[in-house]
Amino acid sequence: MPTQLTLRQLSYFVAVAEERHFRRAAARLHISQPPLTQRIQAMERELGVQLFKRKGRLIELTQAGHLVLTEAQAALAQIDRVREAARKAEQGEAGTLRVAVVISASFTPAFSEATKAFKRDYPGVAVDLTWTISSEGIQALRQRKVDLCLIRRVSRHLDGLAQMTVARDRLMLVLPANHPKAAKEKVALDDLAEEPFILFPREKRIALYGHIMDIWARTGRTPRIAQEAENGLTILALVAAGFGNAILPSTLGGLHMPNVVWKQIDMDERWTSSSLIMLYCVETLSEKLPSRFIDYIRQYSSEAER
Numbered sequence: 001m002p003t004q005l006t007l008r009q010l011s012y013f014v015a016v017a018e019e020r021h022f023r024r025a026a027a028r029l030h031i032s033q034p035p036l037t038q039r040i041q042a043m044e045r046e047l048g049v050q051l052f053k054r055k056g057r058l059i060e061l062t063q064a065g066h067l068v069l070t071e072a073q074a075a076l077a078q079i080d081r082v083r084e085a086a087r088k089a090e091q092g093e094a095g096t097l098r099v100a101v102v103i104s105a106s107f108t109p110a111f112s113e114a115t116k117a118f119k120r121d122y123p124g125v126a127v128d129l130t131w132t133i134s135s136e137g138i139q140a141l142r143q144r145k146v147d148l149c150l151i152r153r154v155s156r157h158l159d160g161l162a163q164m165t166v167a168r169d170r171l172m173l174v175l176p177a178n179h180p181k182a183a184k185e186k187v188a189l190d191d192l193a194e195e196p197f198i199l200f201p202r203e204k205r206i207a208l209y210g211h212i213m214d215i216w217a218r219t220g221r222t223p224r225i226a227q228e229a230e231n232g233l234t235i236l237a238l239v240a241a242g243f244g245n246a247i248l249p250s251t252l253g254g255l256h257m258p259n260v261v262w263k264q265i266d267m268d269e270r271w272t273s274s275s276l277i278m279l280y281c282v283e284t285l286s287e288k289l290p291s292r293f294i295d296y297i298r299q300y301s302s303e304a305e306r
Contacts, residue, residue, distance in 0.1 A: 005046065007079060010072045012039045013051065017069045020058050090288070093124050097289050098146040100132040103232050105150040105276055107254040108167045110301035118296045125289065133230070134207035141279055147290040149279040152207035152249070161279050164294070165303040168275045169250045171211060173263040174239045186266040189219045196226030196244035198235050206230075211274060212247045218271055236260060249274050275303070 015025040026033040044051050051065035089095050105111050137149040173187050181187045200206040216223050226244045229235045235246045240259040253262050265272050284290045
């Protein structure tokens, strides 16, 4: 029959081995000596080896006992680590937090500072960041592939999802540094309507696409789209290389891309205002890890409701 050792047997054995005395080991374990002796004898029978030999009033480990002690101590230490891991997980101090973000979120102080503080305070938690676009981030959140999602505000209603404003910025024109309007404080879209424009692909359902096209619609003009790119970084690079103009959130100005200038759009600022929001499933608030991260975002964001 296979040997069935219990954790209690292992802990009793380790106590006796370390104390080298049954009475002291019994006192350490808060039990009487006879049951302890019986447990050790039962363990020896199950293993089929002698673990201790007497030497006067003390006892010593046999060669087999020394080998068993090493493994018993390792087993008990592993159990302690399992218990500690379970405790940390229960308290939201360990595990993996999955967060999907649009690229501009990483340049938002509220998000970057909250993430830095969270990682400092909970080093046992792995923060797994993935880049996303609005539609894909929402889908991943609904499928529970991520715990939280930071995207640009979307116009449609999102059933079953809660949202919190993290930061506000505005959409601005990005022009090549040698553009004739580069020295202007504000630039009207009418002055650029005939020039090549770089935009996100419509089919990607990026939230910024709709906002940018709405801005153009308010001028009564349509941009001459010369090239498409799937993210703001690529669009910035294309503008820097002279392939056209673009409209992007001002937060991306933190990239300090050379050979580009950022200009206010000459129109009512209400239409260029933009915001980053954090989305999460309502039931997420009952989960310690993501709910704690939400609290950190709320603490570092001047826009979030307290």
